[in-house]
Amino acid sequence: MSRVFIVGDCHSKLQNLHMVKDSYKDLTRDDYVIVCGDFGFIWKKEADIVEDFYLDTIDNYPFTTLFIDGNHENFQRLNGYPVETWSGGKVHKIRNHILHLMRGEIFNINNKKFFCFGGARSTDRVYRIPYKSWWPEEIPSKEEYDNAIANLKKIDYKPDYIITHTMPEFFVKELYGSRHLEGDKTSQMLNDFLLLCTFNKWYCGHYHMDVGFRDNFQICFKRIYEIE
Secondary structure, eight states: OOOEEEEOOOTTOSHHHHHHHHHOSSOOTTSEEEEOSOOOSSOSSSOOHHHHHHHHHHHTSSSEEEEOOOSSSOHHHHTTSOEEEETTEEEEEEETTEEEEOTTEEEEETTEEEEEEOOOOOTTGGGSOBTTTBOGGGSOOHHHHHHHHHHHHHTTTOOSEEEESSOOHHHHHHHHOGGGOOOOHHHHHHHHHHHHOOOSEEEEOSSSSOEEETTTEEEOSSSOEEEO
């Protein structure tokens, strides 16, 4: 049976993926590492030798890398990759062994259902340059939200695992209080999924810390989380 690992934001650094490679032996292409957004390796206006080096390095790791998008991605380029169906859901194929799990899609891995929904609001967007270091597509569209609801309805709102970049607004309030709320529409959408769904575990990134709470919610950053 495949092994599935969850890691936090990469931000165009290999550390988290390399850590999986060094920590576990006998990994195969049927083993998966899921990055909870801010993958970051597709960033510049056009691909260059540095980007190709990093993506080729990841593609040659002894597992398959899957990632959802965060808020720090070049969405113009990311959305330009070919769309394929993989394990029951839609993906952007970046390399043979690197796949972007698209928003609102559900993937069957090890007979478990993984619901994926990327995106988040950039708190530092005021310091960024539109379409160079910030893209408005960081916030999911109504079409992506509607697609998520339709896909969840097909499985009676019972995914086994939920993978997102940010947290539902309910949890932002719980951890940070109202001072941290900024009207993130993504977090508001995630509130709906939280209320509608029953699930075993919810994983997210974005907050650059490793914190678990409520028994079934995990914020990921520097640690590796293996799904049993």
